[in-house]
Amino acid sequence: xxxxxxxxxxxxxxxxxxxxxxxxxxxxxxxxxxxxxxxxxxxxxxxxxxxxxxxxxxxxxxxxxxxxxxxxxxxxxxxxxxxxxxxxxxxxxxxxxxxxxxxxxxxxxxxxxxxxxxxxxxxxxxxxxxxxxxxxxxxxxxxxxxxxxxxxxxxxxxxxxxxxxxxxxxxxxxxxxxxxxxxxxxxxxxxxxxxxxxxxxxxxxxxxxxxxx
Amino acid sequence: xxxxxxxxxxxxxxxxxxxxxxxxxxxxxxxxxxxxxxxxxxxxxxxxxxxxxxxxxxxxxxxxxxxxxxxxxxxxxxxxxxxxxxxxxxxxxxxxxxxxxxxxxxxxxxxxxxxxxxxxxxxxxxxxxxxxxxxxxxxxxxxxxxxxxxxxxxxxxxxxxxxxxxxxxxxxxxxxxxxxxxxxxxxxxxxxxxxxxxxxxxxxxxxxxxxxx
Numbered sequence: 001x002x003x004x005x006x007x008x009x010x011x012x013x014x015x016x017x018x019x020x021x022x023x024x025x026x027x028x029x030x031x032x033x034x035x036x037x038x039x040x041x042x043x044x045x046x047x048x049x050x051x052x053x054x055x056x057x058x059x060x061x062x063x064x065x066x067x068x069x070x071x072x073x074x075x076x077x078x079x080x081x082x083x084x085x086x087x088x089x090x091x092x093x094x095x096x097x098x099x100x101x102x103x104x105x106x107x108x109x110x111x112x113x114x115x116x117x118x119x120x121x122x123x124x125x126x127x128x129x130x131x132x133x134x135x136x137x138x139x140x141x142x143x144x145x146x147x148x149x150x151x152x153x154x155x156x157x158x159x160x161x162x163x164x165x166x167x168x169x170x171x172x173x174x175x176x177x178x179x180x181x182x183x184x185x186x187x188x189x190x191x192x193x194x195x196x197x198x199x200x201x202x203x204x205x206x207x208x209x210x211x212x213x
Numbered sequence: 214x215x216x217x218x219x220x221x222x223x224x225x226x227x228x229x230x231x232x233x234x235x236x237x238x239x240x241x242x243x244x245x246x247x248x249x250x251x252x253x254x255x256x257x258x259x260x261x262x263x264x265x266x267x268x269x270x271x272x273x274x275x276x277x278x279x280x281x282x283x284x285x286x287x288x289x290x291x292x293x294x295x296x297x298x299x300x301x302x303x304x305x306x307x308x309x310x311x312x313x314x315x316x317x318x319x320x321x322x323x324x325x326x327x328x329x330x331x332x333x334x335x336x337x338x339x340x341x342x343x344x345x346x347x348x349x350x351x352x353x354x355x356x357x358x359x360x361x362x363x364x365x366x367x368x369x370x371x372x373x374x375x376x377x378x379x380x381x382x383x384x385x386x387x388x389x390x391x392x393x394x395x396x397x398x399x400x401x402x403x404x405x406x407x408x409x410x411x412x413x414x415x416x417x418x419x420x421x422x423x424x425x426x
Contacts, residue, residue: 020267054233059272061313071335072305092285093306100274100315122284 021101027058027199029098031123035110035170036133037162038148039140041179041187045133046107048188049195053103058199061097063090065108078159087115091122098127103199111161113168129198131191132173135180137162234314240271240412242311244336248323248383249346250375251361252353254392254400258346259320261401262408266316271412274310276303278321291372300328304335311340316412324374326381342411344404345386348393350375 022029032049034042046062053060065086069076073089076082087110094104110116120128140162141149152160161167170176175194177187235242245262247255259275266273278299282289286302289295300323307317323329333341353375354362365373374380383389388407390400 017263017267021272024267024270024272050230054230054237057237059234059237059313061309063309068305071308072302074301088287089285089302092281093309095284096274096276096306097310097313100272100310102313102315 018099018101025059025101026201027101027103028201029101029103030127030129030195030198031094031098031104031106032129032131032195033094033106033108033110033116033119033123034131034133035108035116036179037135037137037140037167038109038160039143039145040133040135041177041184042107042109042133044184045177045179045187045191046105048184049105049191052188052192053195053199056196058103059101060103060105062105062107063094063097065090065106065110068093080159084115084118087119088122091119094119095123095127098123103195109161109167111165111167113171116170129174129195130170131194132170132176134169134176134178137167139180231312231314238272238314239414240314240316241414242314242316243340243342243408243411244307244311244317244319245342245344245408246307246319246321246323246329246332246336247344247346248321248329249392250348250350250353250380251322251373252356252358253346253348254390254397255320255322255346257397258390258392258400258404259318261397262318262404265401265405266408266412269409271316272314273316273318275318275320276307276310278303278319278323281306293372297328297331300332301335304332307332308336308340311336316408322374322380324378324380326384329383342387342408343383344407345383345389347382347389347391350380352393 018029034046036042043064043066046064050060050062068090069086072093073086076086087108090106090108094106097104106119110119116130120130144150148157148160149163151157152163159165175191177190179187182190231242247259249255256277256279259277263273263275281303282299285306286299289299300321303319303321307319310317319332323332329343333343357363361370361373362376364370365376372378388404390403392400395403
């Protein structure tokens with residue numbers, strides 16, 4: 001029988017466990033929180049970043065705001081309350097991955113300063129890297145890959161960020177990728193320049209030259 | 214500017230990406246779903262398993278039903294509906310980890326056949342390993358590490374599994390650990406005998422001799 005003294009709940013994912021996991025993965029776990037308007041290129045860059053990191057031997061996980069709405073966050077809508085809850089869960093899951101040593105790549109409109117502050121608070125300041133995927137509303141609406149802006153203008157989608165609700169640009173993002181004026185290749189290169197020194201054990205002392213514009 | 218043709222949402226975590234991640238981790242990702250009564254030793258074994266795997270170079274993540282109630286599942290209670298939603302989210306998160314190549318160790322009472330069937334359905338049959346952490350109600354209540362059985366008997370905790378609601382034992386678990394009659398060391402050894410051949414690349418052909426009793 002399990003002796004009672006040993007049957008005490010040990011906190012899983014303590015600091016030490018995380019460091020051991022980062023050590024076997026040979027990487028620092030961080031959350032790359034990519035915010036920006038619908039159509040700015042967040043999902044594209046998230047998936048590309050995941051693949052680019054994988055090809056360099058880093059382990060990351062994409063948590064896409066749209067994708068998790070079909071799974072973890074099924075049943076949540078786009079009201080202010082539901083958006084808040086959607087974001088809260090995404091932040092909690094990103095934190096679980098980071099505690100496991102895995103780099104979390106979050107792709108999430110997360111339109112308000114307040115919502116991103118909450119995410120940062122859940123995840124922890126040291127692990128939270130805010131990346132502003134910046135394309136103007138005009139550019140995003142002209143692209144309108146998913147036809148969402150058209151529907152929003154026609155009143156078929158309520159509470160659409162950029163149309164009915166403001167996108168509050170980050171005041172001091174850790175990085176800013178100007179996807180309105182760069183190709184995917186240029187964007188991913190700039191993103192990698194930002195991310196790699198922050199996750200690599202060996203590059204720690206040679207921080208990227210990249211600064212948000 | 215991101216050309217429109219490249220800005221198509223690529224499914225993150227496709228089968229190929231998962232296999233590449235498993236390859237760099239040198240492991241098969243699976244969900245070890247540990248069910249059983251409160252006090253049977255699930256959390257203890259989950260944490261020990263996580264550490265034992267880590268010491269062998271495997272990457273796993275504990276998802277503890279009790280722990281996530283303070284984070285991801287904050288606000289959910291113990292009504293039938295809330296338990297269902299709690300379990301659903303845990304299964305979705307376990308699936309995210311498996312898609313990232315990471316072994317998920319779930320510690321969760323998950324008392325009904327129906328609830329575990331739902332978890333299996335979300336996660337996928339091939340990735341779902343049901344492990345019954347089996348100690349009798351008498352044993353668990355005699356231990357009562359957290360004092361929960363006492364409170365449940367006094368009517369201070371409603372809907373307590375084993376007291377007010379039945380625990381439906383798995384009919385055909387993939388493994389069964391009889392923690393009512395074994396030490397922690399014996400239990401973890403048996404658990405490892407079950408788990409290691411199923412996650413290891415090299416041991417794939419030499420499946421464990423262990424059979425559930």
